[in-house]
Amino acid sequence: xxxxxxxxxxxxxxxxxxxxxxxxxxxxxxxxxxxxxxxxxxxxxxxxxxxxxxxxxxxxxxxxxxxxxxxxxxxxxxxxxxxxxxxxxxxxxxxxxxxxxxxxxxxxxxxxxxxxxxxxxxxxxxxxxxxxxxxxxxxxxxxxxxxxxxxxxxxxxxxxxxxxxxxxxxxxxxxxxxxxxxxxxxxxxxxxxxxxxxxxxxxxxxxxxxxxxxxxxxxxxxxxxxxxxxxxxxxxxxxxxxxx
Amino acid sequence: xxxxxxxxxxxxxxxxxxxxxxxxxxxxxxxxxxxxxxxxxxxxxxxxxxxxxxxxxxxxxxxxxxxxxxxxxxxxxxxxxxxxxxxxxxxxxxxxxxxxxxxxxxxxxxxxxxxxxxxxxxxxxxxxxxxxxxxxxxxxxxxxxxxxxxxxxxxxxxxxxxxxxxxxxxxxxxxxxxxxxxxxxxxxxxxxxxxxxxxxxxxxxxxxxxxxxxxxxxxxxxxxxxxxxxxxxxxxxxxxxxxxxxxxxxxxxxxxxxxxxxxxxxxxxxxxxxxxxxxxxxxxxxxxxxxxxxxxxxxxxxxxxxxxxxxxxxxxxxxxxxxxxxxxxxxxxxxxxxxxxxxxxxxxxxxxxxxxxxxxxxx
Numbered sequence: 001x002x003x004x005x006x007x008x009x010x011x012x013x014x015x016x017x018x019x020x021x022x023x024x025x026x027x028x029x030x031x032x033x034x035x036x037x038x039x040x041x042x043x044x045x046x047x048x049x050x051x052x053x054x055x056x057x058x059x060x061x062x063x064x065x066x067x068x069x070x071x072x073x074x075x076x077x078x079x080x081x082x083x084x085x086x087x088x089x090x091x092x093x094x095x096x097x098x099x100x101x102x103x104x105x106x107x108x109x110x111x112x113x114x115x116x117x118x119x120x121x122x123x124x125x126x127x128x129x130x131x132x133x134x135x136x137x138x139x140x141x142x143x144x145x146x147x148x149x150x151x152x153x154x155x156x157x158x159x160x161x162x163x164x165x166x167x168x169x170x171x172x173x174x175x176x177x178x179x180x181x182x183x184x185x186x187x188x189x190x191x192x193x194x195x196x197x198x199x200x201x202x203x204x205x206x207x208x209x210x211x212x213x214x215x216x217x218x219x220x221x222x223x224x225x226x227x228x229x230x231x232x233x234x235x236x237x238x239x240x241x242x243x244x
Numbered sequence: 245x246x247x248x249x250x251x252x253x254x255x256x257x258x259x260x261x262x263x264x265x266x267x268x269x270x271x272x273x274x275x276x277x278x279x280x281x282x283x284x285x286x287x288x289x290x291x292x293x294x295x296x297x298x299x300x301x302x303x304x305x306x307x308x309x310x311x312x313x314x315x316x317x318x319x320x321x322x323x324x325x326x327x328x329x330x331x332x333x334x335x336x337x338x339x340x341x342x343x344x345x346x347x348x349x350x351x352x353x354x355x356x357x358x359x360x361x362x363x364x365x366x367x368x369x370x371x372x373x374x375x376x377x378x379x380x381x382x383x384x385x386x387x388x389x390x391x392x393x394x395x396x397x398x399x400x401x402x403x404x405x406x407x408x409x410x411x412x413x414x415x416x417x418x419x420x421x422x423x424x425x426x427x428x429x430x431x432x433x434x435x436x437x438x439x440x441x442x443x444x445x446x447x448x449x450x451x452x453x454x455x456x457x458x459x460x461x462x463x464x465x466x467x468x469x470x471x472x473x474x475x476x477x478x479x480x481x482x483x484x485x486x487x488x489x490x491x492x493x494x495x496x497x498x499x500x501x502x503x504x505x506x507x508x509x510x511x512x513x514x515x516x517x518x519x520x521x522x523x524x525x526x527x528x529x530x531x532x533x534x535x536x537x538x539x540x541x542x543x544x545x546x547x548x549x550x551x552x553x554x555x556x557x558x559x560x561x562x563x564x565x566x567x568x569x570x571x572x573x574x575x576x577x578x579x580x581x582x583x584x585x586x587x588x589x590x591x592x593x594x595x596x597x598x599x600x601x602x603x604x605x606x607x
Contacts, residue, residue: 135330138291141317142324143394144347148319153343157334 017218021211023190024198025218029195031106032174035113035120036167043118043166047125069119069181077183080112084184108185109192113177117170124169128162129155162239168230175222195219245430247271247398251287251297251307259453260284260294267511268494270424270431274438274465279451281434285400288432289324290317301397318347323396323429327388327403331375337386338371344394356428361389364428365419381412385419392429399429405440413440420444430494438466446495447511461509461597464521467492482567483519486598488512497598503543503564503591510598522569523595529560529571530590531581542594545569547587550578562589 017025048064049055068076084091084102094100102108132155140150156163178196185192187201199215202208246267253260260280264271272283286292286317288299290306293314299307301322306315323344331340332535341358362368365385375383384404391399404420405413417440422446423429435441441448441462450458458465486499491508491514499508499520511516522540534542545562551570552558558578561570583589589607 133330135326135328136332138317139324139326139330140332140343142289142291142320142322142400143390144318144321144342145343146318146347149347153346154332 017214018211020189020193020217021198024193024195024215027106027109027190027193028195029222031109031113032067032171034107034110035117035174036171038110039114039118039121039170040163040167042164043121043170046126047122047166051126051129065122066119068116070100073116073177073179074183077112077180080108080115080180080184082144084108084111102185104185104192106185106191109181109194109204110174112180112184113174114170116177116180117173120173121166121170124166125162127157128159128165131162132158134199138181161234164233164237165230168226172223172226175219245286245397246300246302247430247432248298248300249284249288251284251294251299253283253287253292253294253296254284258454260447261452261495262456264449265511266430266432266447268427268430270420270433270444271447271449272433272435272441272445272462273357273449273451274435274445275451277436280454281436281451282402284451285324285402285432285434288398289400290315291324301593306434314542317570319449320382321395321397323391323394323399323405325384325391325399325401327406329377329380329383331383331386331390333375335375336371337367337373337375337378340386341367341371341389341393341558343390347394358393361392364392364422364426365389369567375444379412380408381415384408384412384416388416388419388423392423396429399423399431400434401431402434403434403436404433405437417443419540427494442466446509463509463523463595464597475519477596482524482564482569483521484567485565486515486520488514488518488598490514499598501564503542503545504541505595506541506543506593508540508596508598512598518598520596520598522593524570526594527569527571528579528592528594529573529583530592531577531583533590534592537592540596543569543591543593544588547583547585547589549585550583560589562591 046061046065050058050065068095081103082088084094084101086092086101091102094102100107102111136158137150137154140154145153172189177194178195178200181192181194182197187193193201195218196213199219202212202215246265248265250263251260258280260540262280262284262468273284275281287294287307294307294309296309297307298305305311305313306320307313328586332343335343341361355461356364359361362371365388367382367389368384370378370382370386375386376562378386379515388404405416408416421444423431424446433444445462448462449456484501484503486506489498489500489505489537492498495509495511497508497510497512499506499518501520506520508520510518533544543564545564547560548563548568549561550558551561556575557572558575559570560573560578561568561585562568569591577583
């Protein structure tokens, strides 16, 4: 029997990283992707409300959204544990009605990352909504576009650069989130041990330095890639709609 | 198409109280900046909601504060060309032009096709370009085409030339004249430029400090606006009694007067009794009935008086209805043709307009 070809990149990665380290990388990417995808619609909605809404309690909403940015991450994690733990009000409800469990699961890590990245996402999107020329929206409405169509065909495409910036920021935040995650869902290899948690764990054991260094390198590469992707996208956007 | 506007709106220190109507052609809202013209057009389009009043298009209200009617802009089917073209920067010119056709209810109706509009506005070579790559004049032409392709009942234009230099203006004006002359769409045209209004408008609504101060034919209103009525048209511009025989074109009536038919600028219904004002200093006296003239018409009347002022020119007065019409002729002409009281003469009218009754008629 032939040995499997060893030239595939994942194989090389798997031989370079230990199985635990590799699973931390994979888990981090999964947690960050789910956190960003699940929070994006809410992020756009909240950013729109904050940018355009005139309602009572707008200041309070603004404060709540920004809270994770200023609270110590451990506090945010502990609050998540209180509310979304199995005995917390939200956690018990979600488990009873949707079978959704957060505590000590990767879903909980995604929730923690989404909450921590939310203020960054909302800020970026909000700025881009405020930059959209409302006179273009008026023009679209005189051409027969309903408010929903105006949003989909004019506002959303014009604020796309901000949405992309928000997605990248919140993805990067999720890849690096540590304090809230470890407080809320602990540091369980294969379930909740993301890249930062794995690096932290490796630095706590004798002889873990080499592993910590390898994961650090992966972290740096992923961050630089995210930054490069966002720059490239921003340039493409700018080309597409150079100032009117 | 008929448009009736009767609105009141307060914005800080500024109060708008405007009432006018239009039944086609190009109705110009004319006045200084800050006189409330743009607010009126925004109210017609539905971008501003006036505090009080009623706006009616083709007999149906799009806004009525008493009845609580408010039709949102996207359901009004009114095209709007803004001062800054407001093209969508993330779409090509073709996508901009066709934007209005995406929305239900507008495509089913007849009206200009993309090919028509491309030909009318000369934008065929621009279709694949982005708005950022267009000149100011090209942008404005695309904006006009985009509004036309949404098949509006009325085309609203808010200072569409104001942001362009003189050469670009000259590039756009002929296209707007084509819209008017080919009756593509009735137009409400906001401008503070007398030259534009004189060239494009069929009816003028003069605005001052949020109020309509005059309404009627461009020649008359522009003269009044310039404060030189007496100078331009003679101290007493006489009123002839008339009745509307036919509406020849938007803003152009054929009116029967006791002394003959006249083609006259104005709005009115067939059979309506309407006064006709004629510009005194533009009249021409003829001894025999002239024909083949491109004028408003020729009146025939009997001479009541010949004035001898002692100079080379003499005044010849005739009476039509209650009006004394005085024209001037050279002494030689009067001698040669035997112009004496009792003789029939012909008066060529080159400038006349119907009394602005429409403003007062609606309540």
